[in-house]
Amino acid sequence: MANEAQVFGVGRPKVWSIPPGADFLRALATTLAKETHLSEQPDALSDAIIYVPNSRSARALILALYDAAGEKSILPPDVRTLGDLESEEAPPNAETALVGLPPALSPARRLGALAALVRKFYEAEYRVDLPPASALAAARELSRLLDQAALSAGADWTKLDGLVEESDLAAHWHRSVAFLKIITAAWPEWLNDNNSMDPFARRLAAAEALAADWLANPPTAPVIIAGSTGATPAGRVLMKAALTLPKGLIVLPGLDMDADDEAWNAIRQSVSHPQNSLIDALDHLSVAPADVAAWPGIKEHETDTARRRLIHEALAPADATADWRATLKVLAKATGSTVEDFAVDALSGLTVIEAPDEAAEAEAAALLMRETLETPGETAALVTPDAGLARRVSALLKRWGVDVPPSAGVPLGRTPAGSLIGLCASWAIDPSEPVALTAALKHGFVKDRESLPVLERHFLRGPRRWRDLAGLRESIDTRGDIEPYASFTRDDQDVAIALVDRLIAVFDETDADLSVETLVDGTEGAERIAALAGRISEAPLPWAGEDGRGATKLLESISELSGQLGPMVPYALVDLIHAQSSQMTISAGIVEHSRLSIWGPLEARLQSASRVILAGLNEDVWPHRPAPDAFLPRRFRQELGLNDPEDRLGLSAHDFAQLACAPTVVMLHAARRDDAPAVASRWVWRLKTLAEGALDDKAAEALAPVGGHPLDWVSAMQDRGTGTLPKDFPVEPKPTRHPEGWPKRLSVTRIDLLQRDPYAMWAENVLGLETIDPMNAPLGPAPRGTAIHHALELLEEDGAPKTPQHLMALLEQELARVGEPKEDWVARRAVWQKTVDWYLNWRATRDTGGTKPKLEVKGELDFDIAGYPFTLSATADRIERTATGDLVIVDFKTGSPPSDKEIATELSQQMPLQALIARAGKYEGIAAAPVAALEYVAFKAKPDSRVVGTSRALTATPGELADKAEEGMKRLIANYRQPDTSFLSAPRVKFVKYDNGFNRLARRAEWAGDTEDGEGDNG
Template identity: 30%
Template sequence: MSVDPASVYALPPGVDFPRELVAGLIERFAHEPPEAMARLRLYLNSSRMRRRVREAFLDNGARYLPRLLLISDLGADPLAGLPMPVPALRRKLELTRLVEHLTRALPEFEAGSSHFALAESLMTLMAEMQSEGAHLDDLDRLEIAETHARHWQESLTFIRIIARYFETDAGLDKEARQRRVVEALIETWETEPPADPVIVAGSTGSHGATALFMRAVARLSNGAIVLPGFDRDMSDAAWNSLYSGRYPIEDHPQFRYRALLDKLEMKPASVRPWRDVAPPDPERNRLVSLALRPAPVTDQWRREGGSLGDLRKAVAGITLIEARDPREEALAIALALREAAERQIRAALITPDRLLARRVTAALDRWGIVPDDSAGEPLQQTATGRLLRHVADLSDRPVPISELMVLLKHPLAATGAGGEARGRHLLNTRELELHLRRKGPAFPDAAALDAWAQHRPDERAGWAAWLGALLDALATPLPDSLPERVAAHLSLCERLAAGPGGTADQSTLWTGTGGREALRLMSDLREEADHAGAVTAGDYADLVNRHLQAGMVRQTVAAHPLIAIWGTLEARAQGAELVICGGLNEGSWPEGPAPDPWFSRQMRLDAGLLLPERQIGLSAHDFQMAVAAPEVILSRAARDAEAQTIPSRWLNRLMNLVKGLPGQGGEAALAEMQARGRQWIDMAAVLETPRIDLPAAQRPSPRPPLAARPRELPVTAIQTLIRDPYAVYARRILRLYPLDPLHPEPDPAQRGQVLHAIVERFVKEYPEGETLEAAQARLLGVAQEVLEAEIPWPSTRAIWLARIRGIAAKFCADEATRRAQGAPAVIEKKGSVSLKTVEFTLSAKPDRIDILHDGRAQIFDYKSGSPPSEPEILSFDKQMLLEAEMVARGAFEAIGPREVAAMTYIRLGGEGETRDVKGKSKDREETPAESWAKLERLIARYLRPDQGFTARRAMQKARARSDYDQLARFGEWDITDPACPEDLE
């Protein structure tokens, strides 16, 4: 049955759809009694559209309003007598159990994907099948070609089982119930059509159930549909090309209308205008319509392009911003919005890029402008959302320092006992952070906190006990049961928010819009947890993260009445005089189709489902609506954080069409668009230019007073004094000590300390007459004990123990040889010698000194890395030569003055090789006594008032880094720059 063309209306792109819709209704009901409007049922596509329609009615004076309904609310209509839909979370958890069984049986199926991510995509597919009316019979008729991947065969088999479950045993989902309600309405209307008028407005019919409802309304004698953004500039050839070839061209902005009209057996020309109203710029609409023609008919560009006239007039209201990067784009957009606020015109940024929206919001904050962001703030980014995600990520494992600080410094932590308790909490947190970064451990626990609190028990004991109990609870493994994990997770969050002596009810965890929304979602998860299967700690963290994605929080701060940020769907309800289309890059606007792990493109087509291009077509329609506003700015960034970007296909088509029509002034028109955009870029550059010019720092060479200069140094610091004197100044004079990173990791320095501790203990406990096999076993036993006590990373312990095992045989054999030649007399004991020429003491703590059978001494130094070469020893690494002279001068009380027979490096890595220090190279030779004389001259030089401690004086490698490079502001100066001496008071 064909439809009366009078029941299908449309408005062109660019008009204020809600206001024109209301104006048309008022005109049509002008001669009706007042209560007639109240009997009208007006179905709208979104809450924002309903809000704007209500505002438009109120602006037209007092009158009865129609019943303003949402199409999406049909699923909750009790008309059909159907049970209420199954909660979406319950369905997701049920599908997760099925997906888990699938991946367990077929490990290669979407390997690496999260079970919850697969369940979400499966739930989306099932919702689409239910909305589009696809049944089990449709799936049974699908045939997979032998050339198809085995993946699709397995996927189809699984989907057939799931679809049968959905059609028989399972309750109705929201989408399935909505379609049932629509079908029931249609069946009722066939015998009892509604007595009151029904109108559907603002929808494109992109969903199956919605399109079915719109078609039913259009067939009513007193029904009508009003389509937004209907393109009347498309020719019949363009409309007909939307079904060119086997695949429909769903990525075209008008395709949904063509599909809807085909179902209604109507031609596009039969659609009547809702009101006789012209768009803001008809010539621009014609240009955009031609630019967005389907690919098969782009030959019409040249044929119809000549009828567009002077393109400079068509694009006079378009500005094109081509920024270098997202930051510049956001600042240029913010400047345009600020100007709109000063001009007192309504302006809106339309973008699907939420990161761009947040950047623009941050840029507007410098002028005190708060935009009305329709999407609000993602719940994940609120204080409560972040805390929930952080705690979920830390379950069932020890907490590292970095993650512990994230929890303790969170704005909701310890807020349950008042402001004074919160202040004490932050003070203790700072003190604990300094302690842990200096002394560890890398994974604090209750015992470590108790030891820290003993220094000031009156101030720290209660706080440390509270935190220690939290850390123990976090590290305690939980059963793989979702109800228990949810309960433990919420309990931990509330204990953290309460603080020592506080309560969760008095904290700010569940307060504010973000807290209330998070509590609602987590309560839903707790209620539906019994429907889930086994959930590991990692699965639970992923579940919480994905579950919170469903929440959005509207800002409570009063927004600017004229400045807004909208999503692309809201382009249909726009009423702005200036529209900025931001983020016009491929992958952003339009977003790429989400990968479907269940159905291939061909399978979707055969099953009667929508192709992946549908979402692109809807975005294209939103773009066509937005670009038709009175004044438009098109914006994109030439690159993002990773690489160069590709302009949006619609922007590309528009630019190519304009540039390809030089006869209509296309090149000049495009240049003018870009010139207007460069004005905003230039303004952004001026705004970013610093108001003051700070000169670069010079290479420092501080000259502190003689009284402040060090009078004692360890022998290991002499190399630093030669290469980077500024580091000695910062550490020994300023007493600035670098902190370990917040996230400690096993590094070469820690490996060296652990290896030294292992060897020291092994040598001290060496029994007489120990066999080689026994020595190896004892070495590995000592190594395992020390590693377990000092290294909290299991993988690192295994790797380092394997390396020790690789050198154990050689090390123990060499140790037996050393024992046959002498005995250890000094092991890690400090000694010192005063210089005679200046007031200065050199100290040392050698790894080991043996006394040989002939009475001489042999110095050993353990190296976890490669020992220094002879040229390095002669130039700057003077440790062994100076220690030999200290032995000769009686620096070590246990052995007295001794002649040094040898200086030997023992490598605790690689092949476990040893190497004697000769003190000579091809062209140089230096004895310990000569090194001592050079030391005396070096120290004397640095005890002169005119000698500065120059930064990076003679680094071995240009890329070498010092702990004090930032303090010296290295980077503002180069190693080729001269030093700048500075006398210090």
């Protein structure tokens, strides 16, 4: 083997670098295999120790070594993970055996202990019992600050008190600094009392112990630290020790080998620069950048060199990039080409695409990945820190049967098992709450849910009229008495009652009803919730697979947390479960695709693909702005020796630079995100600026896709109706389809609806849709009106006293039965009393000719219109017969009745049409007679009565109004029996009092300027 290919040996460099854009792990494996003759000696590296940033890199390196050995069986080296700065990779446990270290705290126990200290602080300082979920949120911030201190070599908390005394801070900062004594004083004391170590401190101690062992007993086998930027103290300790070993090597990722001393000095001052952590590590190791060698065996093409130089320049410190054109000339001269040729080479294979929004961005990414599969052997990787975008692309790929799960995993709460635990937790604190009950029973794991649609549709919607499952059972059993015209049957009631009985038994068996508890032990409560989840689901579904293991870990972490927090109210336990499940992530449990990947920036480190798609390149997405310190003034950080938060931007920029130098790269960003204008990432802006400085108006063409534009593909899919709506989809719906001869039967109120909102009539009668009440809805006008009507009907029963006391009792009874809260009745009792007194006075003045008025009378009248039969129906609230034998029709309204102007314009024909039915003798039990009056009675806070047709807006007899209404009705029905008549959405919006339930279906907000809730001017 030629000497220049050797990496081990006397006089060979100890620190190497693999350039960005190269397949890092494959280049590392290829040279190591060649150096050690791995194909001939399968155990050549079996004693070697190789450190890589994360477990994904470790798996990929072993596979690369297998390939480099000619796909022969090998004894792999001991590949360990250093742990990424942002990841939760465990510290290298193999080293802890070298020293008697106390055990490291688990993440859950650490958070629980910190949260307990937070609660203790608030109790001592403010006499406040802080809810566990709030304490946990504060503990997470403290944990983050502890991690930052552990990762900062010179952190010194003893300076904090002095800084506070010397600084003129706002009062809240003084309180925050006092709060920080939890980690400066209380936390070390807690660790000592509990014989525990903080995870990062233990990691550093383990690294120091290993380094000492290496110095005392130097390994003769290779020890290689590869792919680390040296951003952690533990990593730097191992790096420094590796330099002293006979076969110790450090292989850095993407060190800028072209930077001069002036550039390195500028980089040292810019913590957000991608090379900053690398130069800091080299300074710590006392290694000059010029002493770092290029890893052997890598051939760079001109385009690779140009791309690398351009990307490094695009990410250079801002004060070093003032004169772009002069910089471009220097870069071009270094490569021996003109500025334009240099830029063309650098941008070869690089594409920048601005999508109109994140939906189109996801579509474009999915199409690019799908296109990759058309070329045998090609691979593609989508890299984005936006978990939502990653999940969306994964879902879009499933349209073609391509399953590519995001490697970063999903929050446990979004998995089947995790979501079931969360739903059961919410359900346990109020077992009869409609939303919680329905959500839990609708879960895919639940075995007994066949009867749920009946229970949900008929008995859980509208106002809640019960407080527990027994009350729900009683409500279902008596609902038929309250709603005599309801759509459910007695069989429906029996089916729903049977389901509720089974749920009562489930809670009795599991003791999971936490609503009866004042305080609950977290471990015990979690076990009862777990028992509830297991009892209602098909065994062993909640605990099977990756998400099942995650659910088990969730319950274990809740047990650890609650062990520190002590007993808590049930709501706090449920908040704790939801908070923990949102923080825990698990893998999707799906085998990774052989050619396509979706990675986060952490998972993408040291990985490669034929086509790299960088998506989510918008400011505050990638790079993500560092979170502000919750408790520490930022200007204190440097005084305390804490790292600058901007160093995370530097690591993020390094990830971007490594990926952006791949041979084929597509960068995606959106012009709008979350329905608001978005700004492209600073890295994209700098790259575009350099391109425009070199190529002027040719820059856009150089950055454009080759071989078809992904956004054109998205547009083509829309034109074919695939995915989103086609471009020419009509905005305002104007449906015309309806059954032959429709409508054949309508009530008088439906006649008014057909005039005011034809689209709602079409949706109900042609599409067969119906509106349903939301759960836990406040008592609406319809059930309130039904209750008042029923109370007035009961008042007229024989033997019923016609007194204010009796009518008040009837109103209270009926309103309570339809869900009127007792407190609402008490609050409005005086108002109801005035209304009752007025009504009884009005009733006493009625001329009924000594006969008993008829209430809730049904009637029908048949017609033949446009060649088809038609039936008009009505239910009159009250019909009186006067002493002269004429009829008076009374309609009760709990709101404002229609005005005479509305009746005159034929937009409210309910009363005239009732007169039409009455004079024809078509009301049940009421003989034909002239209608003497049509009267509205407003039974409300300010009661009133009004006779229709006696105002300046309308002067007409009931007979004249009936004749006009009949003519208008026939004309209306005939019109809507024409096949080309459109059913418009609220064409006379001024006269529509409220949304009839179909404004969203009609998309009124898109074309009528209505408000988001669909009501617009309808109010």
